[in-house]
Amino acid sequence: DGGITQSPKYLFRKEGQNVTLSCEQNLNHDAMYWYRQDPGQGLRLIYYSQIVNDFQKGDIAEGYSVSREKKESFPLTVTSAQKNPTAFYLCASTQKPGETQYFGPGTRLLVL
């Protein structure tokens, strides 16, 4: 089955800790995206990548980092610099930027 997987489903972060969220796709899409969703709010773009070894900051990149070493994978690291990391994180991919995006099931990050 083709699709996007995210892991883990729930993630707990301690003060001062970096954590990494996984995103994998087998849709052969070049473009991948990371969004953050807070309760009652829309999706806000953190980072996106249109091709392997290249990525751009979105609207709220501070406190986050990404890598794109393989086409299938686009992991997101939430660093200790992100002071309010509690949110629902969504990964997406698309065959053509600006058109239909396919989303993963999301990771909910909580702070201990």
Added chain:
Amino acid sequence: SQKIEQNSEALNIQEGKTATLTCNYTNYSPAYLQWYRQDPGRGPVFLLLIRENEKEKRKERLKVTFDTTLKQSLFHITASQPADSATYLCALAGFTGGGNKLTFGTGTQLKVEL
């Protein structure tokens, strides 16, 4: 600044009626406008895409209109069912600069009652 507005109040309708959701935008020249459905605790699922030169798009019980003069899209679900209850998000991709990414509205929650 660019802004996308969706009604933040939940829309409650009776089963069998037509639900109409609104998406308004300002300071934007979208190339595409899209509608997604999101269930609680899940990722959004794509429903329909309409291009700036199209007025209307249909898919089964769904219909989207796009008025670039009014800067508005309407999303209709006919013969609504309780299973249609979800949050519906509109998203825009622009012609210049932002054409390679989507900007999402905050979504409108739809509740279809028996």
